[in-house]
Amino acid sequence: MSAIAGLVMLDDNTTDIEVIKNMAASLQHCGPDTQRHLQVGNIAFAHALLATTPEALIEAQPWTDANSACVVVCDSRLDNRNLLATALGLVDRAIDNIGDAELIFAAYQKWGDACPEKLLGDFAFAIWNPATQYLFCARDPLGVRPFYYHYIEDKIFAFATTSEALRLVLAKPPALNEGRLADALTNELEGHDRTSTFFRDVKRLPPAHSLSLRPSSPLQMSCYWQPLQNPPSPFPASEAQWIEQLEALFVEAVHCRLRSHISIGAMLSGGLDSSAVVAVACEKLGQDDAPVLSTFSAISSEPDCAETRAIGLMQSNFTIKTNEIDPEKSPELLQAVADQWSQLGEPFDAHATLVHAQYLRAKQSNIRVLLDGIDADGLLTEAGYLHDLARNGQWRRVWHESRASVRFWGPDASLSHFLRPLISEFLIPMPVRRFVRYLRQKLRPENNHQQDLISPEFARQIDLLARYKDMATNTAGIRTTDGDGHTAHSVMSASHCANGLERYHRLASLHGIEPRHPFMDRRLVEFCAWLPLELRLRDGYPKWAMRKAISQRLPDGLAWRRGKEHLGWQFNQALWHQAGQRLISGPLQPWLQKSALDTVQTQYAELNKLQTLQAVNENQLEVLLKLAAVNSWLNRLG
Numbered sequence: 001m002s003a004i005a006g007l008v009m010l011d012d013n014t015t016d017i018e019v020i021k022n023m024a025a026s027l028q029h030c031g032p033d034t035q036r037h038l039q040v041g042n043i044a045f046a047h048a049l050l051a052t053t054p055e056a057l058i059e060a061q062p063w064t065d066a067n068s069a070c071v072v073v074c075d076s077r078l079d080n081r082n083l084l085a086t087a088l089g090l091v092d093r094a095i096d097n098i099g100d101a102e103l104i105f106a107a108y109q110k111w112g113d114a115c116p117e118k119l120l121g122d123f124a125f126a127i128w129n130p131a132t133q134y135l136f137c138a139r140d141p142l143g144v145r146p147f148y149y150h151y152i153e154d155k156i157f158a159f160a161t162t163s164e165a166l167r168l169v170l171a172k173p174p175a176l177n178e179g180r181l182a183d184a185l186t187n188e189l190e191g192h193d194r195t196s197t198f199f200r201d202v203k204r205l206p207p208a209h210s211l212s213l214r215p216s217s218p219l220q221m222s223c224y225w226q227p228l229q230n231p232p233s234p235f236p237a238s239e240a241q242w243i244e245q246l247e248a249l250f251v252e253a254v255h256c257r258l259r260s261h262i263s264i265g266a267m268l269s270g271g272l273d274s275s276a277v278v279a280v281a282c283e284k285l286g287q288d289d290a291p292v293l294s295t296f297s298a299i300s301s302e303p304d305c306a307e308t309r310a311i312g313l314m315q316s317n318f319t320i321k322t323n324e325i326d327p328e329k330s331p332e333l334l335q336a337v338a339d340q341w342s343q344l345g346e347p348f349d350a351h352a353t354l355v356h357a358q359y360l361r362a363k364q365s366n367i368r369v370l371l372d373g374i375d376a377d378g379l380l381t382e383a384g385y386l387h388d389l390a391r392n393g394q395w396r397r398v399w400h401e402s403r404a405s406v407r408f409w410g411p412d413a414s415l416s417h418f419l420r421p422l423i424s425e426f427l428i429p430m431p432v433r434r435f436v437r438y439l440r441q442k443l444r445p446e447n448n449h450q451q452d453l454i455s456p457e458f459a460r461q462i463d464l465l466a467r468y469k470d471m472a473t474n475t476a477g478i479r480t481t482d483g484d485g486h487t488a489h490s491v492m493s494a495s496h497c498a499n500g501l502e503r504y505h506r507l508a509s510l511h512g513i514e515p516r517h518p519f520m521d522r523r524l525v526e527f528c529a530w531l532p533l534e535l536r537l538r539d540g541y542p543k544w545a546m547r548k549a550i551s552q553r554l555p556d557g558l559a560w561r562r563g564k565e566h567l568g569w570q571f572n573q574a575l576w577h578q579a580g581q582r583l584i585s586g587p588l589q590p591w592l593q594k595s596a597l598d599t600v601q602t603q604y605a606e607l608n609k610l611q612t613l614q615a616v617n618e619n620q621l622e623v624l625l626k627l628a629a630v631n632s633w634l635n636r637l638g
Contacts, residue, residue: 001145001505001514002056003030003048003161004073006126007169008135008213010154012042019168020044026165029343030509038062038071043128045073048161052369052514053077054261059099072101074125075145075161077516079256084118101125108136116140116210117224120522121256124205126159135213141225142520143194143207143498146505150202151219161509162345163202173637175200179462182454184347184630186464190503191496192471198346198633207498225522227490227529228480235486235530242535245527247549253521254280257371258290265367267358268295268320270310270565272543273373275558276550277518281371282318283553294321294367296358298567301328307565310558317555323365325357327567327574333357334571338579341629342636345506348499350629351622353571356507363511370508375500376519378491379528380546382537383477390422398422404540410563471495490529569618572625 005023007015017039024035024046031048038045047061062073078084081095081103088106090098104125107115113136116123122144126137137159139147149159150166158169167174180198183189194206205211208225236242254277258264264285266278281293295315299308315322325333337356344350362370389398402418454464477491491497501517508515518524531545538544541560551559 001030001052001077001509002050002061002075003027003165003509004061004075004124004126005046005160005165006073006128006158007044008128008157009042010152010156010213010215015039015042015044017044020046022168023160023165024048026168027161029512030161032512036060036062038064040071040130043071043130045071045126045128047073050368050512050514052260052262054096055081055099057261058097059101061099061101063099063101063105065105069130070105071128071130072105072125074101074104074123076100076104076121076123076125077257077514078103078119078121078123079521080120113210113212113222114224122516122520124161133215136210137205137212138210138224139205139207141208141522142492142517142525143501144505144515144517144520146502147205148197148202149205149211153218154216157213157219162506163197163199164345166202167199170199170201174202176637178458179467181347181630181634182458182462182464183467185454185626189467189471190348191475191494191499192467193474194495194498204502208493226478227492227525228478228488230526231482231486231488231530232527235484239535242531243545243549246531246545249521249524249527250276250518250546250549251280253518253524254371255284256521257516257518258284260369262368263291263294263366264369264371265294265296265362265365266371267355267373268297268311268314269373270307270314270558270561271373272547272550272559272561273376273519275310275314275373275554276546277371277373278314278318278320279550279553280518282320286319292319292321294323294362294365296323296361296365296370297325298354298358298571299324299326300567300570301326305565305567306561306563307567310561313555313558323361325361327357327571330357330574331578333360334575334578336360337575340510341632343510344629344633345510346503347626347629347633348503349506350632351572351625352503352507352568353575354568355504356510357571359508359511359513362513368512369514369516371516371518372504373519374504374517375492375497376543376546378494378497379519379525380531380536380543381477381491382533382542383491384479384489385533385537386418386422387425388533390426401537401540405537406540408540408542408562486530487532488529489533490525492525492529569621572618572621576621576624 005027007020009015020037020039024037027048028035031050033049033051035048045062049056051057062071064071078100084103084107085091085095085098088110090106105127107118108127111118116138123140124145124147126135128135135157137147139145146161147159148163148166149157150169151157158166160166177196177198177200180196183192195203197204209221209223211219211221213219232245236245258281266281268274268278278293278295285293297311299311337353337360386398386401402415405418406413406415474495477489477494479487479489481487504515535545536543541547547559
């Protein structure tokens, strides 16, 4: 992972060299090794390097093609480098001596604007052709590498890995996107869309999209990929074939993300996803006689914590260098997290204390590449399966899976959670459902959806309820059926997936770390889109096919462990105890409900006095952190 930035003056004015220098300097935390820039006439590009692959050591960016004078800048990790080099005729050198920028440009020369579809891996890049004054940019299919841009028609186009870098080309003070600020104070709206930012004049290029600019023409944007476009070939004919191919693709995805000239680390929880990544990584690193994998785990001092026990099981079965973080025994680490609050890229990052602590500990351990298990839940979601069963009249199967799911999730689950929506949709007449929905809308208090954090006037101004409705559309999955009757279903193009990856990227880049996500491998995403729903949920086990595929590689019982514990709120609790009052800095903005903050702070102070830490309400603490994060971010803007 590196960072990129660029300026194109569409009015033919010469770019200001100081601006691109400052943009490069602002990206130093993302690319701490070197920062370079290039200015030629009306364009200027910058690159901040974090060298995590062999080819990154030999290539200087921005890169210029000697024949055409085209300029390329990229933040990338390409998986199909050997195949690309062969297809593009770059066989005169060892593959590690060919940089990604040169490969991407050769792909562009051969395939033109269709080149992003030919690339496997994570990337964001820009190519400038001075002869035609043509700019072409693209972002990887899942949105692992960010790409922010600012555009004023016939005047300027600027791009960067962070929105913070683009503040240098915005009006002062920058115009805030107040709707996005409201999103940061709710539970669900982080994934409202795939394009907006906290600044009105800064947008995100969506995943799987390219954009282009020609002289005297408006910006053109195009989607080059979606998860359902490439069914498996040959199509699996049996359950065993599905499992076998799923395992092979997952193993390949992990192996690709181990390619580096430096030691690799991995997040390790007690769940299926990160454990599967660690198991495959350890096997491969051992075969290659590579340095031992370093793992970073959040644990609990509670003796009955199943998550901690499962982590211990992995530690005792694999040769790994373990790093454990207990929130109750890590005051210095949490103090460092609190100290970095003023540097958080967006308010959404504030309550991810557990992830922040893992990246910080990895940096302290000199790890620059960290594997994780996100977003296996989205990749293998069984959403819609029970509805399909009910729609087909298979109510006995619905009953079986609902009861089994209750057993899997434990005491906090209930049959009504699984059955109520089905009964409502299939057994209650439509006119009755519409009338109930109408009553709910009429009687719904104005302060629902945590609107108590926002003044009623501001909620009306941004039409907060409309944002919830918009998100329902933006987060919906996509389905299709091919000519042979095979059905595909995926949520990986939904907005919340990209937003989650971007949050991980911001926290990782704060510490000069490259996050790598095996479950976000394009080939795996395409395959899993066609995975039958009955293989995603069976006998109450979500991600059943993955459990079956990986079970022989994991310690006995871990793949079929029931339930799922979340230690994140304990880290938030420890952070607030460590530095909570200090996190609320400066005056509250006028559209925030100060009374809500005062009430929560008073309640929390009372709990502290009683030393009843277990009585702290998770939602109450989240309210505090959200208010503190938004306020801190706004005060930092000045």
